[in-house]
Amino acid sequence: MASDLLTNWNNYPIEKSEVSSPVFAEDFYTQLAESSSFIVRGNGRCYGDASLSPHVISALKFNRVLNFDEARGILTCQSGLLLSDILDLIMPRGWFLPVTPGTRFITVGGAVASDVHGKNHHKDGSFSQHIVSMKVLSPNGEIVVCSALENSEYFWFTCGGMGLTGIILEVTFTLKKIETGYIKQVQIKSEGLDEVLDLFEQYSHYTYSVAWIDCLKKGPHFGRSILMLGEHATIPELNGRQHVYPKKSKTLSVPFHFPSFVLNGLSVKAFNSVFYAKNYKREMHSIASCESFFYPLDAILHWNRIYGRKGFVQYQFVVPKDRGKEGIREILTRISNKGWGSFLAVLKLFGTQQGPISFNMEGYTLALDIPINAKLFAFLDELDIMVKEYGGRIYLTKDARMKAEIFHSTYPNASRFTSFLSEIDPEKKIVSSLSRRLSIK
Amino acid sequence: MKTALILGATSEVALALADQLAAKSVNLILAARNVENILPVKSDLSIRYGITVSVVAFDAANPSTHKHFYESLVPKPDTVICVFGYLGDHTRALTDWEECTTILNSNYVGAVSILNVIANDFENRKEGMIVGLSSVAGERGRQSNYLYGSAKAGFTAYLSGLRNRLFKSGVQVITVKPGFMKTRMLKGMKTSPFLTAQPEKAAALIIRAMHHKKDVVYVLPTWKWIMLIIRNIPEFIFKKLKL
Ligand SMILES: Cc1cc2nc3c(=O)[nH]c(=O)nc-3n(C[C@H](O)[C@H](O)[C@H](O)COP(=O)(O)OP(=O)(O)OC[C@H]3O[C@@H](n4cnc5c(N)ncnc54)[C@H](O)[C@@H]3O)c2cc1C
Numbered sequence: 089m090a091s092d093l094l095t096n097w098n099n100y101p102i103e104k105s106e107v108s109s110p111v112f113a114e115d116f117y118t119q120l121a122e123s124s125s126f127i128v129r130g131n132g133r134c135y136g137d138a139s140l141s142p143h144v145i146s147a148l149k150f151n152r153v154l155n156f157d158e159a160r161g162i163l164t165c166q167s168g169l170l171l172s173d174i175l176d177l178i179m180p181r182g183w184f185l186p187v188t189p190g191t192r193f194i195t196v197g198g199a200v201a202s203d204v205h206g207k208n209h210h211k212d213g214s215f216s217q218h219i220v221s222m223k224v225l226s227p228n229g230e231i232v233v234c235s236a237l238e239n240s241e242y243f244w245f246t247c248g249g250m251g252l253t254g255i256i257l258e259v260t261f262t263l264k265k266i267e268t269g270y271i272k273q274v275q276i277k278s279e280g281l282d283e284v285l286d287l288f289e290q291y292s293h294y295t296y297s298v299a300w301i302d303c304l305k306k307g308p309h310f311g312r313s314i315l316m317l318g319e320h321a322t323i324p325e326l327n328g329r330q331h332v333y334p335k336k337s338k339t340l341s342v343p344f345h346f347p348s349f350v351l352n353g354l355s356v357k358a359f360n361s362v363f364y365a366k367n368y369k370r371e372m373h374s375i376a377s378c379e380s381f382f383y384p385l386d387a388i389l390h391w392n393r394i395y396g397r398k399g400f401v402q403y404q405f406v407v408p409k410d411r412g413k414e415g416i417r418e419i420l421t422r423i424s425n426k427g428w429g430s431f432l433a434v435l436k437l438f439g440t441q442q443g444p445i446s447f448n449m450e451g452y453t454l455a456l457d458i459p460i461n462a463k464l465f466a467f468l469d470e471l472d473i474m475v476k477e478y479g480g481r482i483y484l485t486k487d488a489r490m491k492a493e494i495f496h497s498t499y500p501n502a503s504r505f506t507s508f509l510s511e512i513d514p515e516k517k518i519v520s521s522l523s524r525r526l527s528i529k
Numbered sequence: 530m531k532t533a534l535i536l537g538a539t540s541e542v543a544l545a546l547a548d549q550l551a552a553k554s555v556n557l558i559l560a561a562r563n564v565e566n567i568l569p570v571k572s573d574l575s576i577r578y579g580i581t582v583s584v585v586a587f588d589a590a591n592p593s594t595h596k597h598f599y600e601s602l603v604p605k606p607d608t609v610i611c612v613f614g615y616l617g618d619h620t621r622a623l624t625d626w627e628e629c630t631t632i633l634n635s636n637y638v639g640a641v642s643i644l645n646v647i648a649n650d651f652e653n654r655k656e657g658m659i660v661g662l663s664s665v666a667g668e669r670g671r672q673s674n675y676l677y678g679s680a681k682a683g684f685t686a687y688l689s690g691l692r693n694r695l696f697k698s699g700v701q702v703i704t705v706k707p708g709f710m711k712t713r714m715l716k717g718m719k720t721s722p723f724l725t726a727q728p729e730k731a732a733a734l735i736i737r738a739m740h741h742k743k744d745v746v747y748v749l750p751t752w753k754w755i756m757l758i759i760r761n762i763p764e765f766i767f768k769k770l771k772l
Pocket residue numbers: 096097127128129130131132133134135138139147167168188189190191193194195196197198199201202203204205206249250251252254255256257385485486520
């Protein structure tokens with residue numbers, strides 16, 4: 089076992105860990121029997137300490153495709169398989185992921201453990217909605233086969249359970265049929281926050297929707313934004329493009345740590361190029377490859393290094409719909425007044441919640457990156473209280489600093505979750521830095 | 530290359546070889562003692578690459594089964610990669626004969642036994658390629674691992690003789706000499722990145738040697754020069770070294 093300094097996508101915190109990388113299912117049984125405590129790690133794309141601990145078991149080499157029912161669109165795989173590998177396999181055969189986050193470099197285990205959402209949450213729910221069944225190795229060494237129908241409590245606490253219920257070994261889930269590898273995209277400019285929130289409602293029949301908000305703009309145009317809507321394109325809609333499935337484009341890599349103004353500079357440019365496009369129209373229609381629609385940031389590998397060595401946090405919260413507009417406006421104002429945040433924030437509309445411990449709830453969610461500085465955490469603690477007062481909560485997979493009290497008072501099933509965990513894992517075999525920080529285990 | 534037989538398919542180099550050959554549309558026969566473990570590899574590679582993968586039980590340490598094992602393979606491979614081996618516990622083997630014979634059998638006797646059978650078939654067919662994973666440890670005996678080293682020395686000599694014999698039949702024999710290999714086995718051992726090959730890198734170098742029909746190849750190539758020096762240290766000095 090090698091001892092390494094480990095950190096997740098936001099470069100904070102950095103922890104010393106022993107890492108082992110099982111290849112076969114039986115290696116996991118051995119690890120479970122032999123180690124005193126550990127956490128499983130996927131591809132380290134969470135923003136915080138969810139997959140950190142003094143002993144980490146990496147699932148990345150446990151990445152085999154076990155079955156692909158091409159006619160019905162059902163895939164079974166080991167938990168360390170990356171979504172990018174799945175896309176390489178399924179897209180040319182006319183299938184797509186039912187739900188995908190904004191990066192394709194995460195594992196299936198990570199998708200389950202965070203119960204990830206995509207731009208289609210209001211239509212299709214989060215990842216757990218599409219799971220047929222899965223196999224989890226429980227802390228006491230039992231294989232639990234579970235689904236919404238079978239061992240359902242185990243299933244629901246594993247979806248969004250941040251890896252704390254056991255080692256997710258295999259997952260079977262359904263795919264989405266597509267005709268082409270393209271998205272019919274609509275970009276709509278909005279001059280302010282209320283307008284964009286209304287637009288979400290107005291266009292909620294679209295499968296995919298997300299808005300980029302300019303966090304720096306003050307005054308009457310506060311919250312000026314671009315709403316992006318999308319539907320999978322059909323073959324006739326391509327107007328004779330050569331390939332029904334686009335060739336993979338090259339990615340660029342950011343080799344070392346940059347000062348943060350560079351990224352802001354880049355995103356300012358991208359945003360303004362749309363906002364102030366020469367042929368200024370409120371609404372723009374185009375065809376985009378799935379890659380550029382879903383994963384714009386994946387084109388630059390390691391863009392996280394742009395924030396420099398101190399790292400950053402991503403602040404993502406959700407507030408319920410009834411007071412959502414007010415909540416988003418108030419919190420965004422606080423952030424933009426500080427002027428620490430990134431230039432852009434991402435806004436999404438969520439549909440109803442699935443799992444008892446999942447982050448999602450019906451409402452609006454906002455996410456933005458903030459480079460770490462000495463006063464940041466105290467400021468975020470204040471924001472947490474505002475989020476709590478609005479009846480909202482913070483996304484655990486994006487969290488590196490929340491106080492335990494906030495977690496326990498904002499996740500309505502927190503105490504059911506913790507007592508379930510102490511029942512199945514009395515010896516505290518599976519523990520992460522997050523679970524310790526938030527007094528979950 | 531149409532069908533490659535990988536003997537000892539559960540090691541990480543073997544798995545990396547399987548992945549990379551599959552990506553080149555080579556059909557695979559994966560042979561290992563524990564078949565259960567490689568079933569996921571079979572499904573994975575056949576689904577991703579549309580190739581035929583079969584999985585068969587094979588015990589290198591049981592030579593009496595080898596002839597039957599090979600005869601039952603349909604279709605026969607045109608490429609064989611002999612990956613299995615056993616590092617063992619050298620110190621224990623000094624006093625424990627069972628451990629010692631396991632080291633000798635897995636690294637030498639077992640390999641000779643199965644490759645004898647395969648060599649005869651390839652010679653008759655006048656085609657094929659045999660790749661054997663030996664070790665730099667076989668080039669000079671060191672106090673810390675000469676049981677393993679001597680078995681690998683035997684295997685290296687065997688492969689060289691086989692190459693000589695099969696040359697006229699058009700069968701290519703490649704001796705691969707890995708130095709350190711980064712695997713999940715290399716627990717806690719700190720090794721220099723310049724001397725330690727990742728399994729994926731090792732597999733890529735082996736496949737390149739197969740493509741170029743090399744005779745002997747070191748993985749990583751630096752080892753060629755290190756071993757040149759080690760081989761040339763006079764014995765009266767070598768015997769005093771702590772190696
Ligand atoms: C650019 C970018 C965009 C993103 N966009 C979105 C988005 O739109 N929506 C969204 O929901 N998320 C988003 N995320 C977050 C990301 O999808 C999640 O953090 C995801 O869980 C990361 O998966 P991972 O494989 O990297 O796992 P890690 O980050 O290593 O681990 C995440 C959690 O999963 C657990 N885990 C991983 N594998 C297993 C396993 N086999 N068994 C048990 N537990 C396991 C870990 O213990 C940990 O709690 C984004 C991240 C990035 C970097």
